[in-house]
Amino acid sequence: MSTETAINILIIEDIKADVLMIERHLRRNDIAARCIWAASAAEISNALERGGLDLILSDYNVPGLDFQENLARIQKRFPDLPVILISGSIGEEEAVEMLKLGAWDFVLKGNLARLVSSIQRALTEVSERRALRRAEEGLRLSEERFQLAMCGANDGLWDWDLKSNQVYFSPRWKAMLGYGEAELQASPFTWVNLLHPDDRLPTQKRMGDFLKGEEDRIELEFRMRHKDGSDRCIRAPAFLTRDAQGRPERLVGTHVDVTELRRNEASLRQAAAVFTTTLEAVFVTDSAGIILAVNPAFSLISEYPEAEMVSQPLSLLQSGRDDPALYPAIWREVEASGAWQGEVSCRRRGGDVFPAWMSIALVGAATSEAVNYVGVFTDLSRLKQSEAMLQHLAHHDPLTDLPNRTLLHLRLEHVLDRARRDEKRCAVLLLDLDHFRVVNESLGHGAGDEVLQIAVNRLRDRARQADTLARHGGDEFVVVLEDVPYADDAATVAGSMIEHLAAPCRLNNGQEICIGASVGISLFPDDGDSAEQLIQHAGSAVSQAKGEGRNTYRFYTRSLTDEARRRLDMEAGLRRALEQGEFILHYQPLVSLTDLRVEGVEALVRWQPPGMELIPPYQFISLAEETGLIIPLGDWVLREACGQMKRWLDQGLRIDKVAVNLSPQQFRLANLKERVRDILQESGLPPPCLELELTESTIMARGDAAEGQMAGLKNQGIQLAIDDFGTGYSSLANLRRFPLDKLKIDQSFVRDIPADPAAMEITATIIAMAKNLRLAVLAEGVETTAQLDFLTGRGCDSCQGYLYSRPLAADAFMEWMGGGVRKS
Numbered sequence: 037m038s039t040e041t042a043i044n045i046l047i048i049e050d051i052k053a054d055v056l057m058i059e060r061h062l063r064r065n066d067i068a069a070r071c072i073w074a075a076s077a078a079e080i081s082n083a084l085e086r087g088g089l090d091l092i093l094s095d096y097n098v099p100g101l102d103f104q105e106n107l108a109r110i111q112k113r114f115p116d117l118p119v120i121l122i123s124g125s126i127g128e129e130e131a132v133e134m135l136k137l138g139a140w141d142f143v144l145k146g147n148l149a150r151l152v153s154s155i156q157r158a159l160t161e162v163s164e165r166r167a168l169r170r171a172e173e174g175l176r177l178s179e180e181r182f183q184l185a186m187c188g189a190n191d192g193l194w195d196w197d198l199k200s201n202q203v204y205f206s207p208r209w210k211a212m213l214g215y216g217e218a219e220l221q222a223s224p225f226t227w228v229n230l231l232h233p234d235d236r237l238p239t240q241k242r243m244g245d246f247l248k249g250e251e252d253r254i255e256l257e258f259r260m261r262h263k264d265g266s267d268r269c270i271r272a273p274a275f276l277t278r279d280a281q282g283r284p285e286r287l288v289g290t291h292v293d294v295t296e297l298r299r300n301e302a303s304l305r306q307a308a309a310v311f312t313t314t315l316e317a318v319f320v321t322d323s324a325g326i327i328l329a330v331n332p333a334f335s336l337i338s339e340y341p342e343a344e345m346v347s348q349p350l351s352l353l354q355s356g357r358d359d360p361a362l363y364p365a366i367w368r369e370v371e372a373s374g375a376w377q378g379e380v381s382c383r384r385r386g387g388d389v390f391p392a393w394m395s396i397a398l399v400g401a402a403t404s405e406a407v408n409y410v411g412v413f414t415d416l417s418r419l420k421q422s423e424a425m426l427q428h429l430a431h432h433d434p435l436t437d438l439p440n441r442t443l444l445h446l447r448l449e450h451v452l453d454r455a456r457r458d459e460k461r462c463a464v465l466l467l468d469l470d471h472f473r474v475v476n477e478s479l480g481h482g483a484g485d486e487v488l489q490i491a492v493n494r495l496r497d498r499a500r501q502a503d504t505l506a507r508h509g510g511d512e513f514v515v516v517l518e519d520v521p522y523a524d525d526a527a528t529v530a531g532s533m534i535e536h537l538a539a540p541c542r543l544n545n546g547q548e549i550c551i552g553a554s555v556g557i558s559l560f561p562d563d564g565d566s567a568e569q570l571i572q573h574a575g576s577a578v579s580q581a582k583g584e585g586r587n588t589y590r591f592y593t594r595s596l597t598d599e600a601r602r603r604l605d606m607e608a609g610l611r612r613a614l615e616q617g618e619f620i621l622h623y624q625p626l627v628s629l630t631d632l633r634v635e636g637v638e639a640l641v642r643w644q645p646p647g648m649e650l651i652p653p654y655q656f657i658s659l660a661e662e663t664g665l666i667i668p669l670g671d672w673v674l675r676e677a678c679g680q681m682k683r684w685l686d687q688g689l690r691i692d693k694v695a696v697n698l699s700p701q702q703f704r705l706a707n708l709k710e711r712v713r714d715i716l717q718e719s720g721l722p723p724p725c726l727e728l729e730l731t732e733s734t735i736m737a738r739g740d741a742a743e744g745q746m747a748g749l750k751n752q753g754i755q756l757a758i759d760d761f762g763t764g765y766s767s768l769a770n771l772r773r774f775p776l777d778k779l780k781i782d783q784s785f786v787r788d789i790p791a792d793p794a795a796m797e798i799t800a801t802i803i804a805m806a807k808n809l810r811l812a813v814l815a816e817g818v819e820t821t822a823q824l825d826f827l828t829g830r831g832c833d834s835c836q837g838y839l840y841s842r843p844l845a846a847d848a849f850m851e852w853m854g855g856g857v858r859k860s
C-alpha cells in the first residue's frame with residue numbers, strides 16, 4: 037500500500053527489537069509511517085498529548101502497564117483512534133476479550149503479514165466513521181438551526197402527508213391559536229374548521245386548485261379563529277413535494293401570525309390618508325428641526341413644493357414678526373412637556389405673512405427610535421378675515437359701507453364720553469333726503485340705490501376726517517361733528533352739505549335728477565346727554581325742517597319737544613274726552629241776506645275738559661285726524677247735532693237745517709252713507725234738514741270716488757255744501773259735476789273786504805259764478821256791516837259771522853233766537 041502522506045503511529049512496546057521489527061515490516065510493505073515509541077504510561081500520555089496520531093499499535097504485555105486500562109483511557113479520549121493489539125503470547129480467548137473491549141484488531145508478532153491489511157482497514161473505518169459523524173453532526177446542527185429559526189420567527193409548522201392524510205401541527209402552530217400541545221387532532225379538518233367562515237370556501241378552493249396544478253409553492257392568507265374567539269390573520273407559505281410519478285405527496289408550510297402587521301398596515305394606511313388629505317399643514321422634522329416630510333396641505337398653505345421644503349430648516353417659515361424670544365421658548369416647552377401649541381406668524385414662499393395656529397409634538401423620545409418633531413398648523417388668516425368681515429357686516433350698511441345704526445350709537449357714545457371729559461360741545465346732524473320716496477317709486481330701487489350712493493359720496497366730501505358719517509336707515513344719514521364750539525359751526529356744515537347735495541346728478545340710465553335734503557341738528561350737551569336722545573332730537577328737528585319747506589336745516593329746540601309731549605298728552609286726553617263725554621257743540625247761526633231770517637246753524641265742536649278752559653277745534657281736530665279719533669268724534673258730532681236739531685224742530689224753532697262739518701277721513705269711509713242714514717233715522721231728523729260741509733281738498737283727495745260718495749248722500753235728500761271755498765285749487769267749472777247745493781266763501785276773502793280790491797273782485801266773481809251754477813252762496817266770517825253791504829250788493833244769499841253771532845251753546849242759541857235776529 038502506498039500512502040501519500042505518512043501516517044503517525046504510536047507503538048507501545050517494551051522491547052526495542054520488536055519496535056524496529058515492526059518499523060522494518062511497514063517500510064518493507066511501503067507504508068510511509070512516522071513511528072513514535074512509548075514504553076511507559078508517561079510516555080504514552082506525552083504522545084497522546086502531542087496529538088496528530090492516526091493509529092496505535094500496542095503490545096499486550098508491557099511491564100508496569102495494564103493493557104485493558106490503557107485501552108479504556110485511550111478510547112475515552114480518542115474514540116476514533118484505532119488501537120491494534122500486537123502480541124506474541126496472548127491466547128485466543130483473551131484476544132477475543134480484548135476485541136470486545138474495543139481493540140480494533142489482533143495481530144501476532146510472529147505473523148506480521150496481517151498487519152498491513154489490518155492497518156488499512158482500521159484507517160478506512162476511521163475515515164468512514166468520521167464522515168458519518170460529520171454528517172450526523174451536520175444534520176443535528178441543521179435540525180437545531182431549523183428549530184431555532186422556527187422559534188425565532190415564532191412561526192407555526194405544519195406538515196401534511198397527503199397519502200395518509202395526517203397533518204402534523206407544531207406546538208407553536210397550536211399555541212398561535214390558543215391551543216395546548218395535546219389539543220387538536222392531526223387532521224386537515226382541524227385546519228379547515230378553524231378557518232374564519234368567510235375565508236373557508238375561497239381558501240379551500242385555492243388549495244384544491246394548487247394541488248391539481250403544477251406549482252410547487254403557494255402562499256395563502258386567511259383568518260383563523262383563536263380559541264378565545266378572536267380572529268387572527270395568518271400568512272401561510274407552503275411547499276409541495278411530489279412522488280416519482282409527480283403526484284403530490286407532502287405539503288409542508290408555516291403559519292405566520294400577521295394580525296398585528298395587518299392592523300398596523302391598516303392604521304398606517306389611514307394615517308397616510310389623513311396625512312395627505314387633511315386640510316391642516318403637517319410636517320415632520322428631525323431633532324435639529326430639519327424638515328423630513330410635509331403633506332400637500334403644507335405646500336398649499338406655505339406655497340413651498342414638497343421637494344423644495346424637505347431638507348430645509350423649519351425656521352424658513354418664520355415671518356420674522358414674532359418676538360425673537362418666542363421660538364427658543366417653544367422648543368424649551370416641547371422638550372419639557374413633549375408638546376406646544378399657539379399662534380405664530382409665518383411667511384409664505386411668495387412673501388405673504390399669515391397667522392398660523394401651530395402645534396408641535398415630540399415623537400420617539402420614549403423609545404429608542406430617533407427623535408422627531410411632528411407639527412400641524414392651520415392658516416388663521418381666512419378665519420380672521422371672515423371674523424373681521426362678520427364684524428364689519430354687523431356694523432356696516434352693505435349698500436354704502438357706512439357704519440350702521442348700531443355702530444353709530446357705539447361711536448356716538450364714545451364721542452360723547454370724550455366731549456364730556458374734555459368739556460366740549462358736539463353736534464348730531466340728521467339728514468333726510470327730500471322726495472327720495474318719489475325717486476324710488478318712479479325710477480325703481482336700482483335708481484334709488486344709485487342716488488343714495490351719490491349722496492353718500494357728496495356727504496363724504498363735506499365731512500371732516502374725524503366726523504362720523506353713518507346710515508341711519510332708509511334715506512336718513514347721521515353726521516356726528518366732534519368739537520363744535522358754536523352752534524353756527526354745525527349750521528355751516530349742514531348748509532354746505534345741503535348745497536353740495538343740491539347739484540344735479542346724472543344716473544346711469546342718463547336721467548338727471550336733483551337731490552335735496554333737510555337737516556335736523558341737535559347739540560351736546562345743550563339738547564341731550566345720550567346718543568339716543570341726541571339722535572331723537574335731531575329727528576324732531578328734521579321733521580320741522582321738512583315742514584318748513586325742505587332743503588333747509590333746523591336746530592332742535594326745547595319747544596319742539598314740548599310740542600311733541602303736548603300732543604301725546606292731548607291724544608290721551610282726546611280718548612278720555614270721547615269716553616267721558618267732554619265734547620260739546622256750539623251752534624253759529626246762518627243768516628239769509630234777503631230777509632235776515634236765520635235759515636240754519638253750523639254745528640262746531642269744542643272740548644270742555646272738566647275745570648279747564650274750553651278748547652277750540654283748531655287745537656285738536658288735526659290731531660284727531662292723525663290718530664283716527666276723528667271717526668268716533670265725527671259720529672258723535674253728527675248724532676248730537678241731528679238730535680239737537682230734531683229737538684229744536686219739535687220745540688217749534690223755525691230754522692231749516694243744521695250744517696255739520698265732515699272731515700276727509702269720514703268722507704273716505706266706504707259705509708259713510710249708511711252711517712249717516714242710521715244716525716238720521718235714530719234722531720228722526722228729516723234728511724233735508726241736514727247739510728254736510730266738505731272742503732275742496734276733502735273732495736279732491738277722494739278722486740273719482742268722490743262723485744259716487746256724494747251722490748249716495750245726496751240721494752237720501754241730504755244737502756251738500758262746499759266749505760272754505762277759494763283756499764283750494766279747484767275751479768268752479770270742475771265742481772260742476774258734483775251734486776252740490778251750496779258754496780261757502782272762505783273767510784280769508786271776506787276779511788279783506790273792503791280794504792283789498794282784489795279780495796272784493798274774487799268774492800264778487802265767486803258769487804256770480806255760483807249763481808251761474810245754480811248754487812246757493814254763503815259768506816263766512818262776516819264781522820262788519822261794510823262786508824255785509826258789499827256781499828248783499830253782490831247778491832250773496834246768506835252769511836255767518838260774528839256780526840250776527842259767535843257760535844253759541846245750544847241754550848244760548850235758543851236765547852239768542854228768542855231775541856230775534858240782530859247784529860251784535
Ligand code: C2E
Pocket residue numbers: 624639640641652653654657670673697698699729759760783816817818819836837838839843
Ligand atoms: P269752519 O267749518 O270754516 O267753521 C267756521 C269757523 O269760523 C268757526 O271756527 C267759527 O267760529 C269761525 N267764525 C265764524 N264767524 C267768524 C267771524 O266772524 N270771524 C272769525 N274770525 N271767525 C269766525 P271754529 O269753530 O273754531 O272752527 C274752526 C274749524 O274747525 C271749522 O271751520 C271746521 O273746519 C272745524 N270744525 C269745527 N267743528 C268741527 C266738527 O264738528 N267736525 C269737523 N270735522 N271739523 C270741525
Ligand code: MG
Pocket residue numbers: 638697729759
Ligand atoms: Mg264749516
Ligand code: MG
Pocket residue numbers: 759760780782783816
Ligand atoms: Mg269754513
